[in-house]
Amino acid sequence: MIHEPDSPTAILPPGFLRHPVHFLAFGFGSGAMPKAPGTWGSLAAIPVWYTFAWLPPVAYWLVVLAAFLVGIWLCGKTADALKVHDHGGIVWDEFVGMWIALGLFPDQIYGVLMAFLLFRLFDVVKPWPISWLDARMPGGLGIMVDDVVAGFMALVCLWGIDVWVMPFII
Numbered sequence: 001m002i003h004e005p006d007s008p009t010a011i012l013p014p015g016f017l018r019h020p021v022h023f024l025a026f027g028f029g030s031g032a033m034p035k036a037p038g039t040w041g042s043l044a045a046i047p048v049w050y051t052f053a054w055l056p057p058v059a060y061w062l063v064v065l066a067a068f069l070v071g072i073w074l075c076g077k078t079a080d081a082l083k084v085h086d087h088g089g090i091v092w093d094e095f096v097g098m099w100i101a102l103g104l105f106p107d108q109i110y111g112v113l114m115a116f117l118l119f120r121l122f123d124v125v126k127p128w129p130i131s132w133l134d135a136r137m138p139g140g141l142g143i144m145v146d147d148v149v150a151g152f153m154a155l156v157c158l159w160g161i162d163v164w165v166m167p168f169i170i
Contacts, residue, residue: 011082012089024092025071025078031091041091042120045098046112053105064099068144071096076140086143093147097123100151104158114161118154123147 017023017032030044031037052063071092078090101119106112126134126146130153134146 016081019081021074022078022081025074025090027091027095031089037089037091038094038123039120041094042098042116042123044091045095046102046116048095049099049102053102057105060105061103064096064103067092067096067099068148071144072140074140075143079140079143085138090143093144094119094123096144097147097151097154100148101154101158103151103155104162106158111158115154115158118157119151122150122153126150127153 012032017026017029023029026032027041027044028048030040033040052060055063074092075090079085079087098116098119101115102112104111104115106115122130123146130146130149133149134142136142137145
């Protein structure tokens with residue numbers, strides 16, 4: 001059975017999300033949802049994505065790279081504050097993973113939905129090498145890297161669908 005922590009808010013210190021670093025690491029508070037915080041964080045990443053999806057591809061990927069690098073620090077700092085390696089409520093990694101999955105810039109809601117579903121599938125199931133990396137990478141990098149790989153796996157699947165399936169449907 002696949003399981004995400006049920007209640008990230010139950011173990012947060014009072015006022016924890018008032019700290020800007022923790023607020024960002026918790027995906028603007030989306031990771032504090034009592035059920036499935038990773039799913040809520042992935043959903044919350046979509047409206048933020050719309051604010052920079054219009055950028056030229058090079059600028060887009062530089063934003064994603066910057067979010068990844070900042071995320072290593074954000075997630076590591078928040079995990080240290082909570083004294084838990086990868087607290088379920090830390091969802092900045094889901095934000096970056098979703099932005100990678102959305103890197104083909106879908107212009108239809110179906111493409112966004114497919115990116116979301118594929119990313120969540122890879123993030124939750126954690127096929128190799130995601131599971132291997134997740135078990136071995138420490139700190140903020142360890143929190144970020146499994147979702148980055150899940151995002152790239154979703155992106156590759158979306159690219160394959162776009163190249164090999166869509167031409168036969170349209």
